[in-house]
Amino acid sequence: MRSTAPRIRTGLTAGLTVAVLLGACSTSGPAVDTGRGSSRHSATTASGPGPSTAPTTPPSSEPTRSIPEAKGPAPTTAPGVRAAPDPASIAALIATKFEGGGLRLGAERGSTSAYRQYFASYRSNGLTISGRINVPRGKGPFPAVVLAHGYVDPAVYTNGETMLRERDHLARRGYVTLHIDYRNHAQSSKDPSNDARLRAGYTVDAVNAGLALKQSSLVDPSRIALVGRSMGGGVVYNALVVRPGLFRAGVAYAPVSSDTVDNFDKWVRRDASRAGAARAVIARLGTPEAQPAKWAATSPRTYFSRITEPLLIHHGTADEDCPIAWSQESVAALRARGKNVELYVYPGGRHTLTSPQWDTSIRRTEAFLQRNLR
Template sequence: MRTPRALVVGITAGLLLGACSSSGPTDDRGGGTTGPSPTASVGGTATEGAATPGPTDPTTPTTPTSSTAPPVTPSTTPAPAAKAPDPASIAALVATRYDGGNLRLGRERGNTDAYRQYFATYESNGLTISGRINIPRGTGPFPAVVLAHGYVDPEVYTNGQTMLRERDYLARQGYVTLHIDYRNHAQSDDDPRNDANLRAGYTVDAINAGLALKKAQVVDPDRVALIGRSMGGGVVYNALVVRPGLFRAAVAYAPVSSDTVDNFDKWVRRDSSRSGAARAVIARLGTPEAKPAAWAATSPRTYFGRITEPLLIHHGTADEDCPLSWSRESVAALEAAGKDVELRVYPGGRHTLTSPQWDTSIRRTEAFLARHLR
């Protein structure tokens, strides 16, 4: 059973500014557990409406325009209601109304000479999501990064457990870093439907984290980026196609495939512990072999034409979890759609890069962010 959402007592952000896979890779972990004891607020709440459908919006209907179309004959039989998109589909995510905000700070823990670190919570479409935030010392507002982590079993995951290196490095370079726990993790609220919806809720949480940061007084709302690792790389793909323009740039480390079928086959369909989720999805969508169009509708690759932000991908040639071929296929699809994408390949690099390759990758990441967030 998850810990109930944290109780919070707000103070103004001005005071804060004045004061200052089927299993995840084990070497992507670290850090202790921080229980919720929130005492500060860094943002208000507001609501962002659903995006206006564009020419490549999967929710945009086709309308007949021919002047020779036959006249409509009145009928007493009502037209059937349009079928709602499947909750695991990109169309459903596009149609979702996002309300991210109410970013609140809790207990300080892990402070350094360069930044202060806090337990944090924010609102994500009716759920409270926990995380860990680093805020540089000095006078803001600062550029900011949302960090979307890779897979760790939610039953053993603890608040702020992963991506410690990225958080520390970027905070020392002057970025606010918000590492999100996702729903069903740590002190976040539960969403029992998330697995059956192909974990679409993680994308909702990342989008709302970006919105929450933009409303925080310590953050420059025009300079917010998204970084994801492994499963979080898939969250990056989804967030970019669902809410183009929300983030200024994005980075994916060793991402999963942008074709949902690849991920489903590797980590869900063949995992006996997730057979219930597999059956629930197949009952709605059919099998990938029998209903390829329904599965394509859940894949961000199908909608890469919607992306407007530059994307940097890091991937090792010896990745034991997510093959490099997945990133090469994603890059080929992005380039075919005319998108700004860069792939950095690390010979011999495994799923979680180690030094000196990781050091090279994070310097490239920071230079990429500095170029696109200036």
């Protein structure tokens, strides 16, 4: 039954020119993203028949931190010499020469009557990133989706273990689905400095996955989207800011905050296991309280004006890891800049949506992709 739940659509103009990866989920971060319809916590859904969705709520009335805009030239180390951007900033990501390609299909496993599934790998700026790819049966080239997963401890993460529902559903609808493992995960190359750069490398890997798909004969290079959940939702924000025009659309499920300080405070600053990364970041940037402008330069929200593609966000009201207020604030910031964004709210939905809410969400995602990847 078609839902009558209103959508928040937005638009946006104006802006800045830089952004950075959110300091998202740590070892005690958002619930492990299994993609199997459950999380560390028992999920609940709204009672009653029909889709467990509801009209989107307005942006939170709670006071929010003001993120200063970047103004004026970058600091210089000498007259006429521009200082290099901080490695955790989106300025650094924007300045990156992305070198993605070499998509390779390995062993076939988990294939169905609708698609073939393979171990996959591709190049990402000198590293090799592993993943899992589903290729629809039939004649291509096909539209494609890059899937950016949420937090799972890299020490226990295995190749392609998350976002199983999204991969299967979209591949059955004719999309090549490339689920990326990120650096430091599964069979991907190691990058010891990634945490100290607020995991900016994950954005690099997502952008390079899009570039690798564009070079593949399996894929229509003009019809590629990016879908992420939780920490991967932050990767979606960053990638759309850093490389506008690469993906035709973005979808974020229960995303982390678009203000890096929210994520840093919740998952890095108070986590003893990440004390070293926290110290390294603060040594360069200072604390968020003492250096708000430097921290703003690491927040994609500061640079939402760069986004040119439509964005769809799904979020449950009972999310135990990423408060729905974070998505409401992101939508408000996008709306203020005239951007095309839709937010669907799921009453009682936890961090990982369960049926029937997830079923409703993936149908909405499919419709959104069909509209924007035509």
